[in-house]
Amino acid sequence: MKTLLLKLEPLIWFMFGQGILIGTILLTGWILVVGVLMPLGIVDPANLDYTRAHELATASLFGVIPLGQLILAALLVLPLWKGAHHIRSLLVDFGGGERDGIVGGLLYLVAIVGSGMGIAAVVGL
């Protein structure tokens, strides 16, 4: 497993890097409005009812580029890779590297499954 992770390291680091950069940039507004301001009633949730949410999510640029779905896919998928890689790093710091192969493999498997679920949800819009 450890050998496989080393071979996949460029891909893992690419996804982790995009997760920490693009994921962070996209998550801030999402969490602020959907996770905090609307539940607290500071912003009216009716402004993001089903019709409008679906319109935003399926908005396209020039009628060709599915901008809403691309942004959503990045928002759903990339944070999972940042999360998986940093949890792996945290577990190495506290638990040592002996089980890193299996722990890292499991964490990236969670990220792969989550990515599949996220992409399927976005495609299904």
Add this chain to the structure above:
Amino acid sequence: MAGPAHPHSMAPPKPGRTRAAPPQMPASWWNTSRMRTYLLFDATGIIYLLVGFVAIRMIRALAEGAGAWQAAMQSLENPIYIGFHLLSLISVIFVAVRFFRLFPKAQPPSIGPLKPPPGPVIHAALYAVWIGVTVVMSLALAGVIF
């Protein structure tokens, strides 16, 4: 003719006892301020993984239809979700501030003939993109624009 470097090419022919003391981890290694910040930075990974799955749940609900979306939005009013999202917001801001400070330092001195812009320019650009995207996205989600 130059050959590929071998990682053990500089090793002594016979393994001997090193004169350096073996590295030892101090018992309070996790309690120093630099280490604590570094560990907190890593620990935000837990939040990112969870918030990613919450967002996936929301979009799956949106794909299911109006009823599921309405129920998912209402579930976010649970105080546990609000507390989790407040913690997530703090985590995301912490990651952004720390990562954007580290990002210019991690740039190579040059990529081919091109040199990256000065560190403060990269730093300012990252902040501009982050704040710009956050403002546009927040206004769009809140129904102010688009």
